Amino acid sequence: MAGSRRELIQMTEEEVRHFIEEQKSLQVSCIGVDGWPHLTTLWFAVVDEKIVFETYTRSQKILNLHRNPNITVLLEDGLVYEKLRGVMIKGVALLDDKPENVEKYAKAVMIRNQPEYGEEILAEAAKQMSLKRTAVIVEPKEIISWDHTKLGGTY
Numbered sequence: 355m356a357g358s359r360r361e362l363i364q365m366t367e368e369e370v371r372h373f374i375e376e377q378k379s380l381q382v383s384c385i386g387v388d389g390w391p392h393l394t395t396l397w398f399a400v401v402d403e404k405i406v407f408e409t410y411t412r413s414q415k416i417l418n419l420h421r422n423p424n425i426t427v428l429l430e431d432g433l434v435y436e437k438l439r440g441v442m443i444k445g446v447a448l449l450d451d452k453p454e455n456v457e458k459y460a461k462a463v464m465i466r467n468q469p470e471y472g473e474e475i476l477a478e479a480a481k482q483m484s485l486k487r488t489a490v491i492v493e494p495k496e497i498i499s500w501d502h503t504k505l506g507g508t509y
Contacts, residue, residue, distance in 0.1 A: 365499035370441050373499070374400060374429055378467060380407060381428040382490075384418040384447070392418050398427075399462035405443065405492040406459045408483065411451055416488050419447045427492055438502045448491040457484035459491075 365373060380398040383391045392414060398407040405427060409415055419425065425447040430440035450456065461480035465473060 359505065363500045363502055363504050365439075365441070365501050369501065370497060370499050373439060373441055373501075374405070377429040377431070379429075380405065381430075382407070382415065383426045383428070384415055385422045385424065386414070386418055387421065397463050397467045399459065399466045401459060401462050401491075404494070406489060407463060408456055408460045408487045408489045410486060411488045412486075415490075416449065419449060419490065423447045423449075425490070425492060432502070436502050436505065436507045438500065440500055442498045443492060443494050444496040444498075445492045445494045448493055449488050450491065451488040453484040456487050456489045457481050459489040460484055460487065 378397065379395050381393060381395050383393045386392040394415060396407045396409065398405050400406070423446045424444075426442060426444050428440060428442045430438070432438035432440075450459075457480045460483045461477055464471070464476040464480060468476065471479075
């Protein structure tokens with residue numbers, strides 16, 4: 355039986371940063387009240403080297419994270435096995451519902467994902483959004499990455 359190829363496909367810290375910058379959608383998993391994973395997809399930004407997103411304060415994600423702050427996020431791409439790449443981050447969700455902080459994070463997410471609207475319009479939208487939303491800052495505890503392109507198509 356062949357040994358593990360885990361080390362061969364693991365990304366460097368720089369590759370992880372670059373990969374995260376390339377992605378648009380973040381898959382977010384937390385634990386629901388019934389004990390099952392609650393999985394959703396959101397836009398995100400990187401602020402102070404941490405993944406952040408914001409969502410409605412009354413959303414199921416925020417209710418779940420108040421009960422249990424453990425969170426796993428996933429960024430991935432590739433449509434065939436030999437091109438699969440991904441980064442999974444296991445961490446703790448830091449929740450911030452102070453409007454001035456939520457506004458900062460919301461603006462970062464919108465500028466990253468909708469720059470065509472311009473900073474002035476997005477700043478005003480972020481200000482309005484901050485009144486009913488909570489920011490989630492992912493404090494990483496473990497980062498797992500893979501890049502099957504490093505194997506050169508061989509297995």
